[in-house]
Amino acid sequence: MSLLPNIIFAIIFFSGLGFFARNIRKLRRNIYLGKDVDTSGDTKLRWTNMAKIALGQGKMTRRPISGFLHIVVYLGFVIINIEVLEIVIDGFLGTHRIFSNIGPIYGVLIGTFEVLAFLVFISVVIFWFRRNTVNIKRFMSSELNGWPKLDGNLILYFEIVLMALFIIMNATDVEFQSSNNGNIISQFFAPIFEGFNVNLIERIAWWMHIVGIIIFLNYLYYSKHLHILLAFPNTYFGSVKPKGFLNNIESITNEVKLMMDPEADPYASDSTDTLAPDKFGASDVLDLNWVQLLNAYTCTECGRCTSECPANQTGKKLSPRKIMMDTRDRLVEVGNNIDSNNGEFKLDGIQLLGDYITNEEIWACTSCNACVEACPISIDPLSIILEMRRYLVMEQSAAPMELNNMMSNIENNGAPWPYSQMDRLNWKN
């Protein structure tokens, strides 16, 4: 028996994993380009969130149709992957269905996989029709033009092909078919291949299936499909505070306290994060914190946020999904810049704010949290919008004129309107 297939398999397998690991390291590095943020504490709540929202798909069914289909694909994907274990062992050892001698349970397992593969296949086909032929508004927005739209479809094609190969591989496995144990779905497809060289077809399907899986794995890094991995850390690190909470910038607290109390010791606190930052707010991805950057990589571009956004619903340019997609695109650009400049970021004259996201989008937000609530995987577009407002106001003094008036009123007379603080109790008369 020749060892060649085993060697080829090992080469494909390890180079696939190696390439994947390399990209994951890059991903990690890019995410940690973000500023530090305190995510300590509430460990139990965080695990619960992850279990409920990512593992349990808790928020998906708020849209019943897509939610149900998604759960089918998700469960199918996870469970069928148990079969990959056998495929990999067979690949290395040159065995064939190494687990088949564990008895009837093997049939139960493969039978389950076959049924799931069939259901996944159907669901994915429905997904394709929803995306491409039914006019669902959140899939029609201009921010999906080009790569995002193609990406969405490519994922579906990958899944269709992988599921089909799995069934074909079983249908053409003469031994497996004749054992009649677990071929619940594939038995109906077996007759199609009668008269052909089934052994050859089986081998081709087997190889294409495993190579396809390895390619798909490596595709993740370039795709919105990354959410299948990142949804887990993202739901863990997602905010555990009430949604209305917006952080107080610590360095400003120090300054304000000094202003209010000249006696205070400016050196009382020596922790570095209380020193004035070089910039207030965010104009580029490096000004955001790493959880916000993780959010950007995790976004699956489903558009549930945008379809709930009051500004977007009434025709404004703001789209919280676009905020996340822009952040990711810019972060990828910064990462590539670093890669091609020996590990250092070379100024490229481009910013997230201005070159990707316009001020008009930033000012249209009502901070209503509908996007945050709608996101099935705990992404917070609002926090990025507010960081950019901070930059526009505190670094650029670029607020709309009416807001400047409102703020000077607060400064002068403690109310957003020009009424004297001395008149505050006049209402009772």
Add this chain to the structure above:
Amino acid sequence: MGDVLKVPTMAEFKAAGKQPEILFWVGCAGSFDDRARKITKAFVRLLNKAKVDFAVLGTEESCTGDPAKRSGNEFLFQMQAVTNIEVLSTYDVKKIVTACPHCFNTLKNEYPSLGGNYKVMHHTQFLKSLLDEGRLTIEGGKFKGKRITFHDPCFLGRANDVYEAPRDLIKKLDVELVEMKNCRKKGLCCGAGGAQMFKDAEVGQKEINIERTEQAMEVKPEIIAAGCPFCNTMMTDGVKNKAEGQIEVMDVAELIANASDL
């Protein structure tokens, strides 16, 4: 109704060496906006009726800083916050009730890390607690049988997960409470939050308050109940535009106070 409202200030309490049960944080809208002042008065009438020992800061109150913070002006926000916290400390305030969800959110969530720790309640939560303790009774009165829909304020609902207190109060009025297609967690914003109240909206096809008013009209209410002075303004404008004279916009506190002709 003509008699003068009893509205003691914290300064008066302090002078008498006493501490009120709650501080009523009136807020800028509640103090200055003509429409919102009516809500303030209605709530005070309820407090008086329930014999709640309350006080206001009066001329010592200042904007919580919410619109500044949500515009991105963290400096101004923190100046406001630290100033307010100082005033609140001199009176040793422990419990604050406010009829404005923006004040509520800011005092409750953003003041603690600046040194301001209080038990903060929205007026609907507080009224509910008075009801539960038997200190306040609610009857349908003139609203009995009316069709009412409740508009969730973003800063009360999604921001702080308070959905039931206002609804529980409304149900006590023997009315028919109907829900809009977007309610509770999915409630649609009135368009005022994030300092939008103080500026024109960006270019689009529609104003947000009109969209929300249309959603309300779909369920054919006689009254839109609100729990926020800004939502109230936005919805009142929307109704003026779309259903003038057919729908009234009222705060939950006004509903309860007016029901029994307080």
